[in-house]
Amino acid sequence: MKAAQPPKKRRKILPKEQRRQQLIEATIACIARYGLASTTMHMVTQEAGLSVGIANLHFETKENLLRETLRYVAEEYHTGQIDIMRGREAENLSDRLTALLNFQLGKGVTQRRKMSVWFAYFGEVGARPIYQKIVSAWDRAAARELESLFASIIQEGGYRDVDPGELAMGYSALIDGLHLALLVTPRELTKQSARKIARDFLQRAFPNHI
Amino acid sequence: MKAAQPPKKRRKILPKEQRRQQLIEATIACIARYGLASTTMHMVTQEAGLSVGIANLHFETKENLLRETLRYVAEEYHTGQIDIMRGREAENLSDRLTALLNFQLGKGVTQRRKMSVWFAYFGEVGARPIYQKIVSAWDRAAARELESLFASIIQEGGYRDVDPGELAMGYSALIDGLHLALLVTPRELTKQSARKIARDFLQRAFPNHI
DNA sequence: ACCTAGAATGAATGATCATTCATTCTTACG
DNA sequence: CGTAAGAATGAATGATCATTCATTCTAGGT
Numbered sequence: 001m002k003a004a005q006p007p008k009k010r011r012k013i014l015p016k017e018q019r020r021q022q023l024i025e026a027t028i029a030c031i032a033r034y035g036l037a038s039t040t041m042h043m044v045t046q047e048a049g050l051s052v053g054i055a056n057l058h059f060e061t062k063e064n065l066l067r068e069t070l071r072y073v074a075e076e077y078h079t080g081q082i083d084i085m086r087g088r089e090a091e092n093l094s095d096r097l098t099a100l101l102n103f104q105l106g107k108g109v110t111q112r113r114k115m116s117v118w119f120a121y122f123g124e125v126g127a128r129p130i131y132q133k134i135v136s137a138w139d140r141a142a143a144r145e146l147e148s149l150f151a152s153i154i155q156e157g158g159y160r161d162v163d164p165g166e167l168a169m170g171y172s173a174l175i176d177g178l179h180l181a182l183l184v185t186p187r188e189l190t191k192q193s194a195r196k197i198a199r200d201f202l203q204r205a206f207p208n209h210i
Numbered sequence: 211m212k213a214a215q216p217p218k219k220r221r222k223i224l225p226k227e228q229r230r231q232q233l234i235e236a237t238i239a240c241i242a243r244y245g246l247a248s249t250t251m252h253m254v255t256q257e258a259g260l261s262v263g264i265a266n267l268h269f270e271t272k273e274n275l276l277r278e279t280l281r282y283v284a285e286e287y288h289t290g291q292i293d294i295m296r297g298r299e300a301e302n303l304s305d306r307l308t309a310l311l312n313f314q315l316g317k318g319v320t321q322r323r324k325m326s327v328w329f330a331y332f333g334e335v336g337a338r339p340i341y342q343k344i345v346s347a348w349d350r351a352a353a354r355e356l357e358s359l360f361a362s363i364i365q366e367g368g369y370r371d372v373d374p375g376e377l378a379m380g381y382s383a384l385i386d387g388l389h390l391a392l393l394v395t396p397r398e399l400t401k402q403s404a405r406k407i408a409r410d411f412l413q414r415a416f417p418n419h420i
Numbered sequence: 421a422c423c424t425a426g427a428a429t430g431a432a433t434g435a436t437c438a439t440t441c442a443t444t445c446t447t448a449c450g
Numbered sequence: 451c452g453t454a455a456g457a458a459t460g461a462a463t464g465a466t467c468a469t470t471c472a473t474t475c476t477a478g479g480t
Contacts, residue, residue, distance in 0.1 A: 013428075112336060119329070119333045185346050250438080
């Protein structure tokens with residue numbers, strides 16, 4: 001009796017950039033499923049349907065791959081926010097605020113898959129300064145944009161005694177905390193009520209805009 | 211010529227419970243310094259000034275040691291909160307609220323060492339259900355206590371349109387988010403301004419109590 | 421159709437690490 | 451003191467993993 005042959009896969013050659021992308025996606029999938037600590041190069045390359053050596057070919061080391069993966073995730077999340085805040089669609093300020101909230105607590109971002117990856121890296125930030133650097137850079141950019149949006153709203157609404165910088169910091173922290181709660185204690189908090197909590201926060205600060 | 215003798219350490223025998231405690235403390239120190247992923251049994255036992263075999267003797271496996279360490283940290287943080295909220299000192303509600311805030315964003319809790327450990331475990335929660343279980347249990351207890359404190363304050367202050375459960379969730383999320391910001395982007399947020407942000411949150415909800 | 425640059429493979433290598441356990445040491449108790 | 455229960459040690463073991471590189475294969479150019 002003959003053992004079932006594994007379906008022979010034809011080797012495919014692709015441009016460097018595409019392979020890198022593919023490996024980063026596979027890394028995200030593995031981190032979400034097995035955690036950052038347990039993710040091996042074998043898992044990643046298998047997830048991508050490629051051979052072990054390929055990772056080294058495109059990223060030199062595992063450390064590099066992890067770094068680039070963080071960069072990718074951070075960029076995706078923060079540019080998403082920034083685009084909305086800049087309001088290319090020329091929406092009014094209230095709509096932008098709502099859109100931002102819906103993005104931050106929406107289907108795409110609050111997937112377990114995404115939040116797992118995000119917090120996996122945060123967990124290592126204390127030990128790996130480079131991770132901190134990557135996140136800080138993007139975070140600063142988003143914080144500036146949010147502060148500027150809040151400042152416009154404060155001006156438009158004539159709100160008194162509100163510091164846009166502090167409020168932006170508070171709002172960002174609230175969103176991060178809600179993400180954490182959705183990940184760690186999902187039974188205690190639905191996405192819907194997370195959205196309500198964030199909305200209430202904004203409403204107390206900008207009663208005429210929400 | 212004789213090589214310098216390492217200072218011979220006299221072997222010391224201690225009761226099981228004390229050794230366990232000592233190893234857990236060493237684990238915390240290592241996680242803070244090297245990260246959860248890179249922490250080895252060698253590091254932990256060396257940090258404790260003991261031999262490698264000792265960890266296996268008291269905890270069977272590394273996984274057990276990590277689990278017990280999380281339990282220890284979670285218990286420390288949450289019982290600290292709960293004690294304050296229950297107000298054994300019979301303080302009035304406003305004082306309890308302030309004390310809670312000062313504990314959560316105070317010297318003890320916001321040490322880099324502590325926050326690193328905390329988030330290291332959160333990062334693995336997505337992949338290890340047991341971690342989620344440990345944290346969830348304590349979190350639920352603290353959440354109930356906070357909700358009950360908020361409910362008392364709402365009653366005392368006659369505040370309208372405030373749901374204690376939702377507000378408690380929001381406040382907890384804000385505190386977690388501030389911890390995260392203090393860890394990841396310490397240059398953007400001082401402990402002092404973190405406290406102000408949290409106080410402002412409470413003030414908007416309970417203007418007569420803060 | 422042929423050729424070649426370089427993309428992709430995966431068995432082999434060596435490093436790291438958790439775990440084991442035969443042995444040594446400490447201390448409480450008789 | 452002497453002894454035994456069991457606490458502590460650390461060299462040895464075997465498993466896991468990142469990384470290497472000789473070899474195989476692909477596809478675009480001629």
